């Protein structure tokens with residue numbers, strides 16, 4: 021059986037990024053992966069400008085508090101003033117260019133207007149409240165690297181240097197199907213023995229969050245024929261095929277057999293809980309990932325393995341999650357024989373609480389939790405111990 025680290029390494033080794041690109045407007049770039057580095061054709065900010073509403077002065081003109089200076093001009097954001105005459109002040113507002121000759125801006129809270137003059141009640145420091153040209157971005161600087169996943173801040177950053185469009189990798193096509201004779205689509209009533217196909221909705225959320233193009237092939241019955249047919253169709257439509265269920269050793273578990281018939285299985289089983297029977301293979305040029313049917317197992321293995329794999333396939337460069345060391349507010353006394361990922365919540369006291377039922381079928385634990393505690397084989401925990409914690413902010417989207 022592979023260790024979780026070996027499985028992740030092996031998956032990333034096999035994840036080849038898409039190469040085809042397209043151009044999107046920056047407003048449509050959320051979640052896309054940048055295909056080429058972007059540099060700035062301007063400095064940001066373009067000119068020295070005021071950080072405050074107040075008065076621009078030469079610091080040397082204000083040698084004692086209480087100096088009175090005539091106000092020689094008024095400079096609003098979007099306009100440009102004229103050089104500041106010695107011994108005068110310029111009324112200025114936040115974002116307005118600082119006039120040549122001025123080297124400080126006093127907040128108006130420290131000034132008093134007297135007719136056409138202003139009394140400066142505080143000694144200015146040279147450079148005070150001035151935002152310098154290029155202090156954010158220098159002319160020609162790289163603002164975004166190829167492989168960056170574009171979020172809200174990156175979209176704003178691109179726009180701040182005047183970019184209207186960005187080159188991005190094409191979306192990754194992911195086909196899914198869900199095996200199980202017991203599965204029913206929500207909206208219909210359950211007959212005895214049936215359950216709702218929750219994995220479809222979990223995976224839809226996860227894949228949409230990653231910005232994949234989802235091809236949902238629905239529920240597939242537990243027969244080899246149906247599984248093969250769905251697999252062949254999925255592999256012909258998508259870059260990556262993801263399924264749930266049917267990867268263990270039960271008599272109705274046909275997924276691995278179908279992959280072996282139509283392609284090849286390269287990895288099966290990972291020494292962790294939940295998620296042991298995960299399958300990776302190749303079918304007709306497509307990657308195949310078979311997630312375990314248990315809803316928590318499917319969710320956790322997607323977060324830990326499928327997400328980094330898909331991100332790399334999408335062309336992203338930063339695909340790994342970070343773990344943090346956090347104090348436990350619980351005891352875990354049963355040493356496991358597999359590495360274990362526990363659903364835990366970060367409490368107001370900064371420590372981690374454990375969901376009481378850590379069963380692989382208890383999806384409530386995932387909705388309740390803020391992340392996963394990563395326990396080594398045989399690791400036990402006493403309250404107050406420090407444990408490895410992977411927040412969902414590192415694993416979702």
Ligand SMILES: Nc1nc2c(c(=O)[nH]1)N[C@H]1C(S)=C(S)[C@@H](COP(=O)(O)OP(=O)(O)OC[C@H]3O[C@@H](n4cnc5c(N)ncnc54)[C@H](O)[C@@H]3O)O[C@H]1N2
Nearest residue numbers: 198200216217218219265266267268273296312313314317
């Ligand atoms: N003898 C053994 N039995 C099992 C082993 C083992 O090593 N030896 N491994 C267990 C582990 S661990 C897991 S995880 C599961 C994985 O099972 P499968 O991937 O084969 O999945 P199924 O048998 O089809 O279903 C398991 C479970 O999940 C429910 N399920 C399936 N699909 C969905 C869905 N779309 N939405 C909601 N729930 C779903 C299904 O009803 C079952 O309860 O195998 C253990 N067995």
Ligand code: MOO
Nearest residue numbers: 294295296317380
């Ligand atoms: O490893 Mo399974 O995923 O315990 O439920």
Ligand SMILES: [Mg+2]
Nearest residue numbers: 266268270273
């Ligand atoms: Mg099974």
